Amino acid sequence: MVDPATIKYLALDADDTLWMNEPIFVRTQDACRDIIGKYVSNPKEMDSKLYEYEKKNLRLFGYGIKGFLLSMIETVVELSDGKVSGIEIQQIIDLGKEMLEHPVHLLETVEKSVKTLSEHFVLMVITKGDLFDQENKLARSGIADYFQIVEVVSEKNEVTYCNLLKRHNIPAQQFLMVGNSLKSDVLPVLQAGGHAIHIPYHTTWELEKVSEHKLADYTYTELGRMSELVDFFGIQ
Ligand SMILES: [Mg+2]
Known part of the structure; x- marks a missing residue:
């Protein structure tokens, strides 16, 4: 179990973590x-x-x-x-x-939670997908200013996270990734030596599914919504 006090860099996934996708x-x-x-x-x-x-x-x-x-x-x-x-x-x-062109619909409790979290952490967005589209959605989301680092990557695997941590000079044990995908936001981050929190979304794309046994050897926390992340860190 991660000690919340060790975390300095907090990274959030975007699709189905910050907004509906x-x-x-x-x-x-x-x-x-x-x-x-x-x-x-x-x-x-x-x-x-x-x-x-x-x-x-x-x-x-x-x-x-x-x-x-x-x-x-x-x-x-x-x-x-x-x-x-x-x-x-x-x-x-x-x-x-x-x-x-679909309007960006932030998920419940995201706006207020992100604001609070940005006052306590170096807040990052790490998302994969089309660069133009993802940047465009973030710009329209109304919460872009809370993030100090935005990374749109072509794949989220262990190598991606290792390279990203190295490039930003982030010690893995101070890094925590939060997202709805076990395959992209949880498993590879744990493999890279960081911490991860899973906030499941009610529907998951077929290609993001991962079998439970692959995660059996790893420890991560599961929360229900973004506001619970604020509670997890004991901040307000
Ligand atoms: Mg996602």
Whole structure:
């Protein structure tokens, strides 16, 4: 168990930790399923095909909305045997544009908690995804000024965290990462020698899931919401 008094650098994940994200993807996927509906007998098969494309395309497109959009288009082209119309492709592109322009909805207790935490720690955002989109969301969130360090990375693994700590001259034992993803925000941070707190979100992207046994040897804390982090540190 981490001693809260040792932590000087507090890093927060962004998507589904600071603001709502995954439900926007789920809603868009629902809308795309409606478009493909007339080409397939079971529109639900789109989900597994899309997942295959997302997984395969990560290497080329990285994380984020634009890669998701291209994967949706590839899925629809394949499932319709190439019959999907230009107008329907345009509808899918428009769905992606709506995602990029979606208002930033901060999660419950985030705004007040982040303000309080910024008075006690070097506060950081560490998020993966599309640089332009993530910077844009942070700028629109209204809480950007509370963060001293913002890092948009292409992947969150042990190497990423080690490099990041080294670059900012942060001793791992003074570093604590908070996020909704066990795979990206918890496991690799513990492997890098830092501390982690998991704040689960009600829905998790398939590619962010990690089997429990992988975490069995590691110690981390789980909290319900951001305000509990303020309580965890005994500050106000
Ligand atoms: Mg997240």
